[in-house]
Amino acid sequence: MATIATTSLSMATQRAIVTSENRPVRLAGPVRLNNPWNLASRTTNRMVSFNPVKATPEGGISDIVEKSIKDAQETCAGDPVSGECVAAWDEVEELSAAASHARDKKKAGGSDPLEEYCKDNPETDECRTYDN
Amino acid sequence: MAVSTIYSTQSLNSTHFLTSSSSSSTSKHVFFYRRNQSQTNRRFNTTIITCAQQQTIVIGLAADSGCGKSTFMRRLTSVFGGAAEPPRGGNPDSNTLISDTTTVICLDDYHSLDRTGRKEKGVTALDPRANDFDLMYEQVKALKSGVAVEKPIYNHVTGLLDAPELIQPPKILVIEGLHPMFDERVRSLLDFSIYLDISNEVKFAWKIQRDMAERGHSLESIKASIEARKPDFDAFIDPQKQYADAVIEVLPTQLIPDDNEGKVLRVRLIMKEGVKYFSPVYLFDEGSTISWIPCGRKLTCSYPGIKFNYEPDSYFDNEVSILEMDGQFDRLDELIYVESHLSNLSSKFYGEVTQQMLKHADFPGSNNGTGLFQTIVGLKIRDLYEQLIANKATAPAETAKA
Numbered sequence: 001m002a003t004i005a006t007t008s009l010s011m012a013t014q015r016a017i018v019t020s021e022n023r024p025v026r027l028a029g030p031v032r033l034n035n036p037w038n039l040a041s042r043t044t045n046r047m048v049s050f051n052p053v054k055a056t057p058e059g060g061i062s063d064i065v066e067k068s069i070k071d072a073q074e075t076c077a078g079d080p081v082s083g084e085c086v087a088a089w090d091e092v093e094e095l096s097a098a099a100s101h102a103r104d105k106k107k108a109g110g111s112d113p114l115e116e117y118c119k120d121n122p123e124t125d126e127c128r129t130y131d132n
Numbered sequence: 133m134a135v136s137t138i139y140s141t142q143s144l145n146s147t148h149f150l151t152s153s154s155s156s157s158t159s160k161h162v163f164f165y166r167r168n169q170s171q172t173n174r175r176f177n178t179t180i181i182t183c184a185q186q187q188t189i190v191i192g193l194a195a196d197s198g199c200g201k202s203t204f205m206r207r208l209t210s211v212f213g214g215a216a217e218p219p220r221g222g223n224p225d226s227n228t229l230i231s232d233t234t235t236v237i238c239l240d241d242y243h244s245l246d247r248t249g250r251k252e253k254g255v256t257a258l259d260p261r262a263n264d265f266d267l268m269y270e271q272v273k274a275l276k277s278g279v280a281v282e283k284p285i286y287n288h289v290t291g292l293l294d295a296p297e298l299i300q301p302p303k304i305l306v307i308e309g310l311h312p313m314f315d316e317r318v319r320s321l322l323d324f325s326i327y328l329d330i331s332n333e334v335k336f337a338w339k340i341q342r343d344m345a346e347r348g349h350s351l352e353s354i355k356a357s358i359e360a361r362k363p364d365f366d367a368f369i370d371p372q373k374q375y376a377d378a379v380i381e382v383l384p385t386q387l388i389p390d391d392n393e394g395k396v397l398r399v400r401l402i403m404k405e406g407v408k409y410f411s412p413v414y415l416f417d418e419g420s421t422i423s424w425i426p427c428g429r430k431l432t433c434s435y436p437g438i439k440f441n442y443e444p445d446s447y448f449d450n451e452v453s454i455l456e457m458d459g460q461f462d463r464l465d466e467l468i469y470v471e472s473h474l475s476n477l478s479s480k481f482y483g484e485v486t487q488q489m490l491k492h493a494d495f496p497g498s499n500n501g502t503g504l505f506q507t508i509v510g511l512k513i514r515d516l517y518e519q520l521i522a523n524k525a526t527a528p529a530e531t532a533k534a
Contacts, residue, residue, distance in 0.1 A: 070348065073356075073361075086364070088249050088359035088360075090250070090258070091247060093197050
């Protein structure tokens, strides 16, 4: 019992702060029901048209990688040990790593746009899930 | 700014920051975010409320680009509980990852020269001259003492420094990148440090795997890039391993003669002795030298099998214990059999290592020593954190009584 009492005390403290700023209070219920691992199986085909804005499309970075390799090869043609040459190949590495991370990100998160959206907005109607 | 902290004794749950009324709207936003997180994850037994400075422990992870830092971070945050995600509503190119307990910041954000600047001066990102260690030290120190910072963002796509982002002091701060142990002042702030030491053969194999499909890349370009960066890597990155509390070395296998495919790996976990709150994992008998092939009558393994080695040794004049695994797991019973023979894992229940490995079976290295040792290091860091907090939690209570 002591446990529950202390827990609710901390909740009360939080709500007091939230309301003092005139922000809407979100109750625990609906938020708790929105378990992200439930969303995948239940909401596969809803809101497919929603597309979160991505910073850089993958095609974009592939072009930059390709260009950086050409630049490095040209820079190093004259002097293969110069600082400029080394810096140019370092840029290739940096961009190749970034391109690989972008691919991983796309694989991991981009598959279900609704899931992405509901992670940020679990309280909205389209993100509600019900146990019964 | 006064920061009140509520933290639970069962340690790995979320922290709430209650900032005073003069705080900016940005920090309130962060507060909202943390509240939602805690609602899905409220399992703690007792809650202590104190108005003292936040306790942040700092972990350093050093490795070259493309050597598995991201995978390691995903395993680490998973062990701590809760998925790590980029800051919500922030710069989509932010390098930061935040979970309930942990914030991971990428040290590339402390580049003092952007891509154009490095090109003009002819220096690589590996060169200390391209990095601002003063700012790195100031900000890590501030976070460690419970103060939020406005950290720059290095944009890896554009190569420019973007507008800074607000970082709140977390329970566990991980600084990952090329130079976490390079600067003596930054190094002194680390509670634990890890170095991923990837041999040249394996680095080459991994980069081929990563880049060959990329337009414009060829075996020549991959090789040229590794070779061009190598002098700076040897001068500025590699020496940091002498300071690490744990080193994960990744080498080609010795089970297949003359193998250079880089598919089967020999991985060594080098653990420093005498580090506070960190006691190395061992095999069968602590401090002895043991060679173990688990595959035999009780356990059948597929080709080329699995081989373990455990021994005390010295590494850069430090006393260390080395646990080595050569080969790979092909079946679940191989993994659980191995786990049951390792001691001092700091797991919370039997089979936790196996469970973590299975949970992330899609991550690179889940079937070999890289995944196994990364998971074990994650458990050891969780244990280190819990010991540190338990020690510090008793101190403020005694002060309050006095």
